[in-house]
Amino acid sequence: MVKNKLTPEIAKFLWDAAEAAATLAYAPYSGFHVGAALLTSEGEIVTGCNVENASYGLTNCAERTAIFRAIAEQKLSRGVAIDALAVVHRDHQSCTPCGACRQVIHEFGPDALVLYEYEGIRRQTSLSALLPESFHF
Secondary structure: OOOOOOOHHHHHHHHHHHHHHHOOOEOOOOOOOEEEEEEEOOOOEEEEEOEOOOOHHHOEOHHHHHHHHHHHOOOOEOOEOEEEEEEEEOOOOOEOOOHHHHHHHHHHOOOOEEEEEEOOEEEEEEHHHHOOOOOOO
16 A cells, blocks of 8 residues: 555656546536546556536536445446545646545555645655545444
């Protein structure tokens, strides 16, 4: 399990995978194209992009798309955790996981590292720093 930091090589691979996923986003309403790439504790990489809907409440974020895809592809389960997750905007605007995504990430990776861009700086932090006192059983 990744505890504090990723190697530069793995971090770059996640950034690149998230950037590629952002080009696939369906964002005709907001124009905010986001990609995510997660790394499982078994070394699998799974990507996702945001998918908007005219009924905004039905829109799905890139992070949750990647997580749901990983579950559907049997690459993520209660026995396999998210070690790290990168999220990036196609045009490198500030982009952090929303509150709903933070909670879903916590369900499958409470100790995950989260990589994101904020004000032009690529950052790496723990999920617990982004979601203190999360909801859990």
